[in-house]
Amino acid sequence: MTKLAIVYYSTYGTNHQMAEIAADAARAAGAEVRLLKVAETAPEAVVNSQDGWKAHTEATAHIPVATPEDMEWADAYLISTPTRFGNAASQMRAFIDALGGMWFQGKLAKPASVMTSTQSPHGGQESTILSLFNTLVHFGAIIVPPGYTDESIQKTGGNPYGYAHTQGTEFTDDVKAAIGAQTRRLVDVATKLSA
Template sequence: MSAKLAILFYSTYGTNHRMAGIAADAARTAGAEVRLRKIAETAPDEVVNGQEAWKAQVERMADIETATPADLEWADAYLFSAPTRFGQAPSQVRAFIDTLGGLWSAGKLADKPVSAMTSAQNLHGGQEATILGLYTTFLHWGSVIVPPGYTDPVLYKVGGNPYGYSHTQGDEFDDAACEAIAHQTRRLVRMAEKLSA
């Protein structure tokens, strides 16, 4: 039985878009059915359009469907990818999470595996705090948190983060980075398959 994985990402300049794409490819290779969804932009148009890189990223994602609560209800598992903003997930992600009260109160987010990834401008820019903050939300949902842990040697090549992959803005997506994302995704898919069996 193939798992249904919703990959939900927010990306200002493209890093988390790239991470989500790598994860989607890995999940499909592992046999999962994937919905890749962007989280809606809530910043005012004049702010977005005032920064060429931000505006260009919005245009690059124009063909990707926007995440809705229905995507989480559909899924057997979730993977969130979002940048760090002052040590937390950005307001766009929190706004999306705030739309999930109906699903949460009906128990439709419970017992599903979930994992998270992030990025920041510098190596110690709050990545772990961002992932752990998302995990606190997932605990309230009753979801089953599936971190990468120290379950593959590749994790030591990308900083050894057991909570979830984190990327430093501007670094290349080398083989180790791509494999760390793929490993975390495959682990999540395997857990979803086990829980759905």
Template structure:
């Protein structure tokens, strides 16, 4: 058992980032971390969600997943974020959650904790890299320690070669993407353990 308490925090409209978060959580547990899998609150109007069958189905499938809170952020000593890109930046639901963390940030509760991020878009080059870099800018403001996967494992090249974090096209995850997520999560747990010791 490691000394890592990992909050895997995701937003997923249709299920891609939920699948990535699940994969990352499983790999972290296998690496010995204590893991909380958490979603951020949906901010789109209920009528909009209900008007799109796939969006509504995903919301119903994950109704029992707890919502992330500032208390979860304070509990954790490592974070793995996963959310889709929207017009080159992270989905507004994730930004809305981040915007609730001012008190935790001001209290120093987000500093000196390992963090990594993943994303997806409808197509390759749909804003994945700028989304991850934008999230990392926020994490730098927190004083968190960014643990990007870099080019440190062959799985990253097989999954598309994004050194900032695993990124996927929308839809079912390929075996290559799953392998990259699992590597990124294990790497995060490894460095989180070193930071926490």
């Protein structure tokens, strides 16, 4: 059974929903899944000053925080992060930046894929995913983008790099299909490489 770590950061819940959809798709494809959030680095007073942020933090308190051990456990990993000025959120970067010891030992050289979200359709979706591709190359990861391998990708904006959601839009069946297609492709590649 292929082991997939789905590692996400979410302020208001968009990337959490994306990660949950991916987890369902991975389980349906026969993978063992760890759904993990990265640690919050914003001060508690800042989080608590915004009702939506505070509510989401409380609603997802039960989800385990990702650790380097989770990344070692996994045969593949899927990263989902909101965009911050065209790059991954600082919370995700803080987690990634703490993986230096694993990188040095070659323990991150596995199949990997990336998803993101932005407030607007052109708010840095592709640049965020591509910036994480740079990191994955340093890890020696095998980048597994969705490309145009499933018709659902065209129906949700045609982003071949990785699924990108615009905050506030619905999680339609087409969206779920696109996230599912990307996740299944990652599981499939990881399974073939593990054989």
